[in-house]
Amino acid sequence: MSCKLYVARSASVAARKLGDEMLIMSGRDSTLFTLDEVATILWEAADGEKPLDEIVDEDICGKFEVERGEALQDAIALVEGLAEHGILLLSNEPPGEPSLQRQVKR
């Protein structure tokens, strides 16, 4: 990556963790998505402030036996796909305003 990529959860979606998967309802067209365990880790870390490569380093490579370059490539493909559906927001800069969403206590 030539520059940092920041990912933030869209405030328009509804989401809830079910077991180790994340259920996400698109606010655009009520389409339901599920994210697997690794994608859920990315989703939960997508606060708009931590760059994607750091998320991959700390939250993916630190927990799973996976090669960094491959993991980053997969992560970029995933976030770009989710951004196309409007459920993640991508930016080259961290956002100026905090996200609408509260952290659900568990």
Place this chain on the structure above:
Amino acid sequence: MSSLMEEMSAKALELGVPLSAQIDLTYRCNERCVHCYLDHDDHGEMTTGELKRLLDELASAGVLFLTLSGGEILLRKDFFEILQYARELSFCVKLKTNAILIHEAEAARIRALNVDSIQVSIYSHRPEVHDAITKVPGSLKRSLDAIRFLKARGLKVIVADVLMLQNAGDYPHVRALAGELGAEFTLDPTITPKMDGDRSVLGLSASETALHQVFRDQALVGSVEEFCAPPSKADADDLAALPCSAGHTACYISPYGDVYPCVQFPLPSGNVRRLSFLDIWRHSEALKEVRSIRLGDLTTCSHCVHLTACTRCPGLAYMEGNMRGPSVQDCEKSFARTGIASTNLLSKKSSNSALVQIQSLRTCASAA
């Protein structure tokens, strides 16, 4: 239901997660619908703080689909504060309202909070019929204006009609009206007894002829041949199946904090003012009893030919006196659909030939 939704529901069931919940924010209402099952007096509604704490607990318990209903939800002065809090907790929020308090500003706020859908009750395309049912002059116009405001903001609106004696012939026009407004349409053929057990409102139920017609309306049921086909014989899998999602992956909470398996199943299961929601969800003896019931355990229905296709509502059965028993309203629907009498109706026929439904049953059976 989509296959993904079915898969997620199955997973929620396996994990014991309440994927869906309905909270009635208030029983107060600005309409007085003739068929309503609620007592509209305020007996001590949950405060804003109590509702926010409940929402925290529901989110932690895994609820994704949250329906806010009433009564009329917009009569709560803190309605938008609660709605915003629910969206901050990332619930998929559906609203049920008569919408007569929704104007452009309210529609804009609902849009800004990314509500999934708004269900609006419309009982007829004719003001004289709709307004007579709601007992509020001008209510049809106000509800329709509100739908236009909501649609102008790009929101998903569902027009909900209830089939009853007063409006049975009007639903095709309401459906057409919904289409013109860009709204979806749903028709409920069931009048629910009052929550205190008073069954007098059932006298407003649509006639058997009207039900027969509705169940043969392709626009509502899809393939009439399939929908009205004679029931298939139940096998072991059918007998092991659950009656419905109430108390398994869905629940209801009243404005006073009472937890029930479903809005239509007023089995007291606990109160969130005294216990946490999760304590009630996991440990309530009432909910455990509901969860223990399989179709094969039903006292009359397990032997009935309609078992596999019946819309039997455990809540309606409970309100008739036995959550394992039949619900006459659903027996009547099964009969109107297929022309075949249920075990329950046949037993009533043999025990009391003067029952109204048996007289009409005889008429229809001879006509068929």
